[in-house]
Amino acid sequence: MKCKSYETFFVNFSNKSKLNIITALRNEPLNVKTITKKINEEQSAVSHNLKKLSACHVLDVKKAGKERIYSLNKDTVIPILRLVEKHVIKNCSGSCCKK
Amino acid sequence: MKCKSYETFFVNFSNKSKLNIITALRNEPLNVKTITKKINEEQSAVSHNLKKLSACHVLDVKKAGKERIYSLNKDTVIPILRLVEKHVIKNCSGSCCKK
DNA sequence: ATAACATAGGATTAAGAATTCATATGAAAT
DNA sequence: ATTTCATATGAATTCTTAATCCTATGTTAT
Numbered sequence: 001m002k003c004k005s006y007e008t009f010f011v012n013f014s015n016k017s018k019l020n021i022i023t024a025l026r027n028e029p030l031n032v033k034t035i036t037k038k039i040n041e042e043q044s045a046v047s048h049n050l051k052k053l054s055a056c057h058v059l060d061v062k063k064a065g066k067e068r069i070y071s072l073n074k075d076t077v078i079p080i081l082r083l084v085e086k087h088v089i090k091n092c093s094g095s096c097c098k099k
Numbered sequence: 100m101k102c103k104s105y106e107t108f109f110v111n112f113s114n115k116s117k118l119n120i121i122t123a124l125r126n127e128p129l130n131v132k133t134i135t136k137k138i139n140e141e142q143s144a145v146s147h148n149l150k151k152l153s154a155c156h157v158l159d160v161k162k163a164g165k166e167r168i169y170s171l172n173k174d175t176v177i178p179i180l181r182l183v184e185k186h187v188i189k190n191c192s193g194s195c196c197k198k
Numbered sequence: 199a200t201a202a203c204a205t206a207g208g209a210t211t212a213a214g215a216a217t218t219c220a221t222a223t224g225a226a227a228t
Numbered sequence: 229a230t231t232t233c234a235t236a237t238g239a240a241t242t243c244t245t246a247a248t249c250c251t252a253t254g255t256t257a258t
Contacts, residue, residue: 013109057190066225066234076186084105087175091156165204165255
């Protein structure tokens with residue numbers, strides 16, 4: 001599947017676990033264990049998600065010994081999050097986005 | 100559920116049907132029947148999706164007789180789509196975002 | 199008042215995704 | 229060479245979501 005259909009990209013932001021990872025990395029690159037502790041989920045689940053996130057270049061990885069350090073692709077992610085923040089402030093002052 | 104957790108917002112972009120609706124409305128507001136024809140899906144499925152999209156203010160609705168005219172919230176949606184386009188061009192020249 | 203049209207909504211089923219568990223890989227330390 | 233630690237991967241299960249079907253609501257026209 002190619003990126004030209006954008007749905008795969010957005011899936012990376014459309015559930016809590018993945019969004020937790022993104023949030024955890026907003027300020028600093030982290031290794032898997034630290035992410036796992038920070039968001040309080042199974043290591044295995046985190047790894048599965050990290051794989052998808054980095055397949056889409058939402059995250060970058062680099063190896064450091066036996067660790068892998070994941071970092072946010074800030075060029076794309078930060079501006080998108082900002083837009084959504086703005087959207088929510090403007091449109092969702094009460095509660096919205098109900099399922 | 101409140102918008103403060105953004106995953107619900109992003110769900111609106113994370114499958115083909117919803118993204119087709121968004122694309123169909125990129126240039127002009129349309130009524131349900133026209134959207135349905137344009138994206139070639141069941142009227143009922145389209146209505147279900149329209150509800151979610153407008154609950155999140157990704158779309159606006161206005162009534163016109165027996166029709167309902169849906170339009171894109173361009174303030175939010177267009178800039179986000181542009182960012183993703185840019186991201187894809189930069190990062191996904193081959194194929195990426197595989198599931 | 200009834201018929202025709204446009205759209206919405208509920209309930210069920212089917213499809214897809216996330217979670218979990220068990221195991222594998224690979225790197226550093228002893 | 230073996231153990232330990234960090235991470236990844238595959239398979240099975242469990243959830244979640246979307247798709248479908250059927251019916252309801254509301255609007256206009258006759």
